[in-house]
Amino acid sequence: MSVRARLLFVSRLVSFLGVASLLLTGCWDSRELNQLGFTAATAIDYKEGRWDFSYQIVVPSAISPISVSGASKLPVTVYSTQGKTIREATWRTALESSRNPYFPHNRVIIVSSAAARQGLSTLIDVYLRSTESRETVSVLITDGDARQVLNQLMQLQIIPGDGIEEMISEEAKALSSLPNVKMYDLALELLGTAKSAVLPEIVVTGPPGVTNPDELSRTNLSSQIKLGRLAVLHQDKLVGWVAQQDALGVSFIRNKVHSAVFPFKCEERSRDIDSAFRITHTKTRLTPHKKGEHFIIEIEVKGKGELMETNCPVDLNEPNTIRMMEEQLEKEIVDKIQNSWVAVKKLKTDVVGFADLIHRKYPKEWKRIGPEWQTEFLQTEIRPKAEITIKRVGLIGKSFKLQSEKDG
Amino acid sequence: MRQFWVRKKKSNKARNGSNKQSVTSASSAGMNQPISAHLPTNVEWLYNELGASSDIVTRKIFDAAFGMEGVLIYIDHLVDQQTVNQMIVQPIIGMAAQNPDVRSPLDGMELLKNKALSVGRIEEVRTLGEALDQLLGGHTLILLQGCQAAISADSAGGEKRPVEEPSSQTVTRGPKDGFTENxxxxxxxxxxxxxxxxxxxxxxxxxxxxxxxxxxxxxxxxxxxxxxxxxxxxxxxxxxxxxxxxxxxxxxxxxxxxxxxxxxxxxxxxxxxxxxxxxxxxxxxxxxxxxxxxxxxTFTRFFQSSEDYYQHYDISTFLRFIRFGGFLVSILLPSLYIAISTFHQEMLPTPLVISLASQREGVPFPALIEAFMMEITFEVLREAGVRMPRAIGPAISIVGALVLGQAAVQAGIVSAAMVIVVSFTAISNFVIPYNNMGNASRIIRFVMMLLGGTLGLFGIMAGVMVMLIHLASLRSFGVAYLAPLSPFMRSSWKDVFLRMPRWAMKNRPIMMSSNNRTRGGEGQKPKAPAIPGHEQDPSPEPKS
Known part of the structure; x- marks a missing residue:
């Protein structure tokens, strides 16, 4: 065989093998979009010693621009499976669904309080281990049947799982009482020095749930999805709840406030709470100090914001008035922090992250107190301080009340 | 091996033959035969060579009484009738009428060449082969009895198209003339x-x-x-x-x-x-x-339109990016769509993937087949649009809108997203100013689609790598095809992705030009004249 012929043979062989390998092996893990069950939300429950897993799967034909005859009107469907382990339960879906659940687009995961009491470490392990699921999923907790939340339909958002995610992320941006906790945040906090974390609560108000499209055709739904309290976890288990009104204080200590609106008294002597303030650009600095055997945490909140409403007879063109209002605001924030501190202390769980601070600043002392941090935490004191600047007062300087009193 | 050499030798011989300016056809002997003094022999030879085609015009000029005999030969369809009549025939008749003193045929020939014929380009040919070539080139031959040479006067003409606006490369601003067939x-x-x-x-x-x-x-x-x-x-x-x-x-x-x-x-x-x-x-x-x-x-030249230089440089630069972008879209968009929607659904934002999934609901084919079907449909339409008689144009566009549009989606054969992808790809292909580069992207697109549909993004990456390696290996008359990107020539980047202002491009691109690279002088950036009365004070001379 001459060199030329051999070259020709080799090149033909290579191209044949190339084409054959494309045709034989190609497409082996390709999945068409209409073979996937896009999971919008997942719920996890623990019942009778078994994990109860539910998925809210999107029904694309229901939101398709082309109406397919005979397709369901509901945008989602919910499956439930049980198993000793989470993954096993997931794969059992094949027994009842034509499409395999596809997790990368899962927006929220809802944990029931029963499951949270059982411990979330296995769930976190599943999320970190699997290539398909994402750690950026928002985690919420519900004090009841988690599946109930998935069954609920929403009015403004077609896909409820989407809606829940939007709700919590908007809330975290605008009101900052409850944080939007992603799966990796949860994992990191549980691995932190304090080994504790918080989760926002989600509740379905009032039975019966809205699970039927007919019920959606009312302006006032019989039941709705709402955000509730703040759940406190210690070592992957639920230990208790912080009420919603104290949750903002916790957010202030944890430096998680993006923007918040809260009412305050404009003057020390006024009887009613009649003004509202929107705080933005806030920052919290925590400085631990040693005091004898125990610790004091200095909390400094700095913030700017806008006066949104007032019913005091005040003239805001006066710098003194503004200064007075700022003092009231500072007092209000310090009060909030104190109240939430009392609530957190009751739960004996350091969700505010003091352990980390002390560990960093006093590593030697930490060796001593670290093992008994649960009890030592209760001995810790806080010294909250706030420094608020009113940057804007809106379009009018004098309050309407002042104006009308003057004229009258 | 031996045969190989033999073949080469043969082709060498052929090459030598065609190297000569006047190409001789190997079939007939006597090509190098000189023109004989006997006029009828020459005429007969030419007639035989041309097979007595009906468009050969011969005309007797002069006669024995005049002192010499001659024949004028031309091929009717190759000459410009007006030139032959006014510049050749008329002067010859005029000369005959003047009855000049002609002593020998050679004398007559000189007279014809220098005094009579008012054609610019006149040659004297000495062999019959040469004469034949001149005849076929649209020249008029004048053969004289007793002369061993013939006069060949350039009278080439025939119908030609006027200079028109180019049909394949149009501009909105710039010269509107285009090359013709002549x-x-x-x-x-x-x-x-x-x-x-x-x-x-x-x-x-x-x-x-x-x-x-x-x-x-x-x-x-x-x-x-x-x-x-x-x-x-x-x-x-x-x-x-x-x-x-x-x-x-x-x-x-x-x-x-x-x-x-x-x-x-x-x-x-x-x-x-x-x-x-x-x-x-x-x-x-x-x-x-x-x-x-x-x-x-070079590769990047195919993305430069001549209009780039006639309009402002900022819009030209913007349009260059559009063209490069269009090229990438034209090559990669369908394959990326296939790869992402069948292998990497997690890459898409959730609302988008749900929307795409809802469109695919009820579509019976895998995305790869769907894309191939639509692409082939488009190519068929495009080819039909080029080949069909002009009168059928509207019919094609109506049918085209049906098969590549809402009707196809409503029939449940393809998804709406695929129609958008294929249409955008098709349109993107046309932003490349040179059609042959556009054609290159059409072929590569299909290969990429196959790779994307079988191996996902990995396949597309591999395909792009192979394409880049291939591009880097290409040469055009010794110039690297990817220059000045690779090999990197910084000084020539002013006219690749950006189109710098004319005054900033002082040098010719290094890839093509020889050492003589200066295009224009320094400091030609436009400057506004100072407003009268607001002249800046000349800065005080530094004391040193």
Missing amino acids: IHTNLSLIRRRIKSPQLRINSRQIGTQTKTQVSVVYMKGIAKDGVVKEVMARLDRIDTDSIMDSGYIEEYIQDAAFTPFPTIQSSERPDAVSAGVLEGQVAIIVDGSPFVLVAPV
Whole structure:
């Protein structure tokens, strides 16, 4: 065989093998979009010693621009499976669904309080281990049947799982009482020095749930999805709840406030709470100090914001008035922090992250107190301080009340 | 091995034959036979060679009484009748009427050449073969009894198309003239643009049957000598019977035989070709083709439209990015859509993937098949649009809108997203100013789709790598195809992705030009004159 012929043979062989390998092996893990069950939300429950897993799967034909005859009107469907382990339960879906659940687009995961009491470490392990699921999923907790939340339909958002995610992320941006906790945040906090974390609560108000499209055709739904309290976890288990009104204080200590609106008294002597303030650009600095055997945490909140409403007879063109209002605001924030501190202390769980601070600043002392941090935490004191600047007062300087009193 | 050598020798011989300016057809003997003194022999020979075609016109001029006999021969369809009548026949009759003193045929010939014929280009031919060639070139032959030479007067003519606006490369601003099929017109379009003594035109005939004139146009001192030599050598190597269009030449002389990418540019625009010639490129003009070849060429040149230089540089730069983007879209968009929607659904934002999934609901084919179907449909429509008789145009557009539009989606055969992807890809293909680069992307697109549909993004990456390696390996007459990107030539980047202002591009691109690189002088950036009364005080001279 001459060199030329051999070259020709080799090149033909290579191209044949190339084409054959494309045709034989190609497409082996390709999945068409209409073979996937896009999971919008997942719920996890623990019942009778078994994990109860539910998925809210999107029904694309229901939101398709082309109406397919005979397709369901509901945008989602919910499956439930049980198993000793989470993954096993997931794969059992094949027994009842034509499409395999596809997790990368899962927006929220809802944990029931029963499951949270059982411990979330296995769930976190599943999320970190699997290539398909994402750690950026928002985690919420519900004090009841988690599946109930998935069954609920929403009015403004077609896909409820989407809606829940939007709700919590908007809330975290605008009101900052409850944080939007992603799966990796949860994992990191549980691995932190304090080994504790918080989760926002989600509740379905009032039975019966809205699970039927007919019920959606009312302006006032019989039941709705709402955000509730703040759940406190210690070592992957639920230990208790912080009420919603104290949750903002916790957010202030944890430096998680993006923007918040809260009412305050404009003057020390006024009887009613009649003004509202929107705080933005806030920052919290925590400085631990040693005091004898125990610790004091200095909390400094700095913030700017806008006066949104007032019913005091005040003239805001006066710098003194503004200064007075700022003092009231500072007092209000310090009060909030104190109240939430009392609530957190009751739960004996350091969700505010003091352990980390002390560990960093006093590593030697930490060796001593670290093992008994649960009890030592209760001995810790806080010294909250706030420094608020009113940057804007809106379009009018004098309050309407002042104006009308003057004229009258 | 031995046979290989034999073959080479043969082709060498053929090459030598075609190298001569006047190509002789090997079939008939006596091509080099001198013109005999006996007039009828010559005429008979010519008649025999031409097979007594009906369009050969012979006319007796002079007679024995005059002192010499002669015959005028031309081919009816090759000459310009007016030239023959007014410049050749009329003077000859006039001369005969004056009854000059003609002592010998040679004398008469001198008289004809110098006093009578009012044609600019007159040659004396001595062999019959030469005479035949001149005749076929549209010249008029005057044969005289007793002369061993013939006069050949240039009377070439025939119908030609007027200079029109180019149909394949249109601009909104800039010259509107385009090349035609006539090489003389084309050469004049270039000559008139570059009135430089350095502009050189070198012509030859290629094609043993068609004897097509091919002219090489370049700027002496700007074009690289090596490139000019290489172009001529490659042209001389061509041994074929016919050249119908510059496309024939392109296939013979391009660097790589197997590549979808064009390594020779072809342009219908005299301004584009002239600009290229002024930057050191060599133009190859082929008689009978309005498409002029330009070489050497780099990849990025195919994204430069001549209009870039006529409109403001900011919009030109923006449009260049659009063109490069369009090229990438044209190659990759369908394959990326297939790969992402069948392998990497997690890459898409949730609302988008849900929307795509809802559109695919009820579509019976996998995305790969769906995309192939739509792409082929589009290619069929496009080809039909080019080939069909003009009168059927509206019918095609109606049918096209049906198969590539809402009707196809409503029939549940394809998804709406795929229609958008295919349509956008198709439109993107047309932003590339040179059609042959657009064609390259059409072929590559299908390969990429197959790779994307079988191996996902990994396949597309592999495909892009292979394409880049291939591009980097290409050469166009010794110039790296990816220059100035690779090899990196920073000084020539002013006219690649960006189109710098004219005054900033002081030098010619380094890839094409020889050492003579300066295009214009320094400091030509426009400056506003100072407002009277607000002149800046001259800064005080530093004391030193």
